Amino acid sequence: MAYSWDNRVTFVVRFLYDIDNNGYLDAHDFQCLALRSCVLEGKGDCSAARLQKYQHIMLSLWEEIAQLADFDKVPDYDGTISVDEFKQAVKNSCVGKRYEDFPQAMKAFIESNFRMIDINDDGVMGVEEYRYDCVQRMVVEDIKVIDDAFDTLLTDDDRKKGGLTLARYQELFAQFLGDEKEDCQAKHLFGPLEI
Template identity: 50%
Template structure:
């Protein structure tokens, strides 16, 4: 099922970490993440010093992920290993209680946020990164409507949900709120919570 906990964790692996889309995580994915993070933070102009800084962060992040999830120590983290690690370390816990490796990714993913507020453009960029790197205009209508409703004061295609009403009043979601929703996305098995829609409509993944 698309919004099951199992499928949500698969989504995180496939669209947030598995950059080369080979079905597992390894050091190469995090080298690529360093490049992607640098591009996002510098809005397209990558500075060597910034890249080296992000490369060091991502290498450390991979080492931490491997410690958490590479149970057979083969240099790769399978989807099943990642799910086991998330289940052990995140289910039922708030974001602040997550292992540093899993918290660090969210901070780096929204590294362009310098005022504590995730703007609609920043959110569009983040969503694009988790949707096979398509441009925003190429995303499904339902997903674009969801993003519009999240950041707009008007109903967009009837998709405004009660759980985002307060966020809309503030003009968007701040980083702390996103962290809270993300913690629920990967840490709460309940399929009926609003946080399952954090990244818009999901598809069931193999």
């Protein structure tokens, strides 16, 4: 059950977007995401130019998500998106689609997320970077659980390259959101889930 499509999308809301952990998404979450992304990519540095770039990416993502999730188009939209509204938006815009067909702002977020994880800037997410990303979000007692999860993501070509390239990460992220099967290859993209 932890790897069902429903739980994977809930994970995205809870651990990637809902920065203030209040159970719904709003513009504040994405403003905070911009700052977090700037600091993490800069390894502590937060230049005005990089922050401005991330503010544009994250606020564009928020506007796109808000538009996709505002199903009834009523004028009294409250400025928040529930987990269920987000799931419906992902179902409508990502399920059964390739990465290239995802909404533009979501693709920009995925690319910036990869850059944050790729700590050494070599263009490959190795096991050490994957471990670091996982332990920031979840409690894990045994590193082997994380390493085993990472190994399930890799093809022989990935192993030759030393991990996941941006293109491969994009492909896996598209599967994580777009493949409704519980046992899709991308189910461990963010580690061993326990939702």
